[in-house]
Amino acid sequence: MITLKNINKIYQQKNLSVHALKDINLEIKKGEIFGVIGSSGAGKSTLIRCVNILEKPSSGDVIVDGVNMTTLSNQELIKQRRQIGMIFQHFNLLSSRTVFGNVALALEFSNISDKSFIKKRVTELLELVGLADKHNSYPANLSGGQKQRVAIARALATEPKVLLCDEATSALDPATTTSILTLLKDINRRLNITILLITHEMDVVKRICDKVGVISQGQLIEQGSVAELFSHPKTELAQSFINSSIDIEIPEDYQIRLSQTPKDNGHPLLKMTFTGKSVDAPLLSEIAQSHQVLSNIISAKMDYAGGVKFGVMLAELSGNSEGLTSAIRFLRENHVKIEELGYV
Numbered sequence: 001m002i003t004l005k006n007i008n009k010i011y012q013q014k015n016l017s018v019h020a021l022k023d024i025n026l027e028i029k030k031g032e033i034f035g036v037i038g039s040s041g042a043g044k045s046t047l048i049r050c051v052n053i054l055e056k057p058s059s060g061d062v063i064v065d066g067v068n069m070t071t072l073s074n075q076e077l078i079k080q081r082r083q084i085g086m087i088f089q090h091f092n093l094l095s096s097r098t099v100f101g102n103v104a105l106a107l108e109f110s111n112i113s114d115k116s117f118i119k120k121r122v123t124e125l126l127e128l129v130g131l132a133d134k135h136n137s138y139p140a141n142l143s144g145g146q147k148q149r150v151a152i153a154r155a156l157a158t159e160p161k162v163l164l165c166d167e168a169t170s171a172l173d174p175a176t177t178t179s180i181l182t183l184l185k186d187i188n189r190r191l192n193i194t195i196l197l198i199t200h201e202m203d204v205v206k207r208i209c210d211k212v213g214v215i216s217q218g219q220l221i222e223q224g225s226v227a228e229l230f231s232h233p234k235t236e237l238a239q240s241f242i243n244s245s246i247d248i249e250i251p252e253d254y255q256i257r258l259s260q261t262p263k264d265n266g267h268p269l270l271k272m273t274f275t276g277k278s279v280d281a282p283l284l285s286e287i288a289q290s291h292q293v294l295s296n297i298i299s300a301k302m303d304y305a306g307g308v309k310f311g312v313m314l315a316e317l318s319g320n321s322e323g324l325t326s327a328i329r330f331l332r333e334n335h336v337k338i339e340e341l342g343y344v
Ligand SMILES: Nc1ncnc2c1ncn2[C@@H]1O[C@H](COP(=O)(O)OP(=O)(O)OP(=O)(O)O)[C@@H](O)[C@H]1O
Pocket: 011, 012, 013, 018, 020, 038, 039, 040, 041, 042, 043, 044, 045, 046, 047, 200
């Protein structure tokens, strides 16, 4: 549904040129939810804005539903953009128009003037996004989540095949983020609309995306299914985004007791990261039975993404030094990432 071929974007500012996108290649299939994750300044906004040519790529092709967007005239582009809805971090609603008026505007811009059609369509859309009772409210009287729902209704007004989401939940609290992500997933399933979203939060990717790309300094350094990324991150950056969504801290009283040298009756404190390959095996029972090493779990976080279970665990191990060495080797051989934090 969306193909990006060798996209480069260079911003020219007087003597300074910023190479914001470097040779981006991407293929998003119909009905997929594709997330692009990256840190601030990595090129996410530039990338998503190239899809509907709000930013014109310096080189390369953007093909949406078989149409090469980069070769269209202005008139053709306006028409083609009706196939591509977009929502933004700060909603971009017109404060002078009611909820109804904001959604209707998208239809008016598409030269639809039949009032009864507009009323029927806007009513359907507001029902779809859960705002059936807010027709006459103004944006100033809505919560952030409600504003984003209006923006979603507006984006869907022209029955687009693609929805672009530019940090759509970054301005929302966690509970509202969940409700908006649930709505986006529901819309994706019900309307079979293809969604491209950009985010700096792995949580967003984890919750609704099928596929994910990692962008760093204008380059797409890794892409694949969410399950693949969580089970075998290839880059440090992908690993650090995963960690940011599942990491756990050492409790304070353990931090106080933690020393870097073994002490009498002390136990090694380990941080164990489990991914798809390691998480389903009873590895801690195995090290108890075969290596006589017992685990005292201090804290743990397990989660699912793309059907893959993964997680992180802090545990102190006890056993003789031979047993500990072979148990740690055994865990590593079974794809558990081990960090030896010290002794407690
Ligand atoms: N209009 C512009 N003119 C010049 N440079 C720009 C322009 N827009 C973006 N850039 C530069 O391009 C690079 C990528 O910016 P972009 O906004 O796409 O990153 P981002 O990943 O969306 O960041 P953030 O998450 O902070 O919004 C940055 O170095 C930025 O300074």
